[in-house]
Amino acid sequence: MELPYAEPYKIKVVEPLYRSTRQEREKWIKEARYNLFNLRSDHVFVDLLTDSGTGAMSHMQWSEIMLGDESYAGSLSFHKLKDTISELLGMPYFLPTHQGRAAENVLFSALIKENDIVPGNSHFDTTKGHIEYRRARAIDCTIDEACNTSEFHPFKGNIDLQKLEDVFKKYPKEQIPLCIITVTCNTSGGQPVSMQNIKEVTALCRKYGIMPVFDAARFAENAYFIKIREKGYENKTVKEIVKEMFSYVDGATMSSKKDAIVNIGGFIALRDKALYDKACVFNIMYEGFITYGGMAGRDMGALAQGLDEGTEFDYLEARIGQVAYLGDKLRSFGIPIQEPTGGHAVFVDAKKFLPNVPKEQYQAQTLGVELYVEAGVRGVEIGTLLADRNPITRENRYPVLELLRLAIPRRVYTNNHMDYIAVALANIWERRESITKGFHIVSEAPIMRHFTVELERV
Numbered sequence: 001m002e003l004p005y006a007e008p009y010k011i012k013v014v015e016p017l018y019r020s021t022r023q024e025r026e027k028w029i030k031e032a033r034y035n036l037f038n039l040r041s042d043h044v045f046v047d048l049l050t051d052s053g054t055g056a057m058s059h060m061q062w063s064e065i066m067l068g069d070e071s072y073a074g075s076l077s078f079h080k081l082k083d084t085i086s087e088l089l090g091m092p093y094f095l096p097t098h099q100g101r102a103a104e105n106v107l108f109s110a111l112i113k114e115n116d117i118v119p120g121n122s123h124f125d126t127t128k129g130h131i132e133y134r135r136a137r138a139i140d141c142t143i144d145e146a147c148n149t150s151e152f153h154p155f156k157g158n159i160d161l162q163k164l165e166d167v168f169k170k171y172p173k174e175q176i177p178l179c180i181i182t183v184t185c186n187t188s189g190g191q192p193v194s195m196q197n198i199k200e201v202t203a204l205c206r207k208y209g210i211m212p213v214f215d216a217a218r219f220a221e222n223a224y225f226i227k228i229r230e231k232g233y234e235n236k237t238v239k240e241i242v243k244e245m246f247s248y249v250d251g252a253t254m255s256s257k258k259d260a261i262v263n264i265g266g267f268i269a270l271r272d273k274a275l276y277d278k279a280c281v282f283n284i285m286y287e288g289f290i291t292y293g294g295m296a297g298r299d300m301g302a303l304a305q306g307l308d309e310g311t312e313f314d315y316l317e318a319r320i321g322q323v324a325y326l327g328d329k330l331r332s333f334g335i336p337i338q339e340p341t342g343g344h345a346v347f348v349d350a351k352k353f354l355p356n357v358p359k360e361q362y363q364a365q366t367l368g369v370e371l372y373v374e375a376g377v378r379g380v381e382i383g384t385l386l387a388d389r390n391p392i393t394r395e396n397r398y399p400v401l402e403l404l405r406l407a408i409p410r411r412v413y414t415n416n417h418m419d420y421i422a423v424a425l426a427n428i429w430e431r432r433e434s435i436t437k438g439f440h441i442v443s444e445a446p447i448m449r450h451f452t453v454e455l456e457r458v
């Protein structure tokens, strides 16, 4: 028999978890105004709010914490990270930032002006927020297949070339400072972009004189999917695939809290010296000097090590294998999810799960609260609350996909936890017909409301 994969590490340190009662959870979620972000983490049993900054570092990464050089300028940890980025991604210029949205803030300050247009594949909410804050507009050019959760398409993160070309034809190139390719595409379900699509999209960008840039938060998981799903890449290493992916773009913003398996950090990687020089000014203003940009030296060391570990095949096979394991369990109960399962999370289709809850009452949020009360499992709504209001009309934007995301932290939970989550959801699935009411908003922020929104049961 062929041996199955298994985690290429063993566990050295554990953190105990408290198993609360349903009664306690009902009280806590009410006190949290039915916003899962407001819960204390010790009131959560399995925390799938995000895979961002929640991974377990290796002993090598913890060693880097002790080796950190905290010099204000030119620290050795900075140079270690610079060398890793230039070798792994082939990008000669880089700026550290404290996390991904900070990289967006710095780069967009150098690039985006009022009325600009930024096409891409389902921009992440902070990305869109930083675009709209500058009174520019993000246009989603993701392929239509991404919106049909039951359709198996191997690369649902792909950009529709026709939609993209329509944008390039409609607006002058002076109004389109960049095109953002998000790898993997978080919002559409942690779905990968194929190498073929990266090549075609960037070729189209070149034809129209537009700069292609990666939102690279989950670039390694994207490369893993290319290796296992795309013809011609089966014998290449993940690191070789990563190098090829980055060879087609001019830059990237990175949230290191995902595929680099650190608890905090980010960076901008660039090919062009002039743009780097321009971005340096904003980095110094918003983040810190160009050799630390909001990160401690020790954190840059751990990040360099994490980039290396996070692009190893055995690790990725176990990591993405665990996400698929949860997806398989849910599918076996008949629970509707975004197919196929993505890199970092399983996305439950809340529209199909709770058809008796009106969309005006936030179906995915309702399912998220149900799951928390049922089992102490915390997911996150990727639906109407996240989609926010139209900045001009202030009307709710109802997205095509209304999802509950179960994001799996890296190297943290076991498959027993996955079984526990699956049974919890199956229990709710059994009684889904009886769930007919959701929530209404009591208060909300003017932008990125989902983090702080307060709700009441209808």
Ligand code: F0G
Binding pocket: 049, 050, 051, 052, 099, 100, 101, 102, 124, 126, 127, 182, 186, 215, 217, 218, 255, 256, 257, 265, 266
């Ligand atoms: N881009 C993508 C694709 C992301 O998923 C995130 C964060 C960011 C940018 C921003 O990075 O958090 O370091 O500032 N996603 C987290 C999530 C928050 O839960 O998916 P950040």
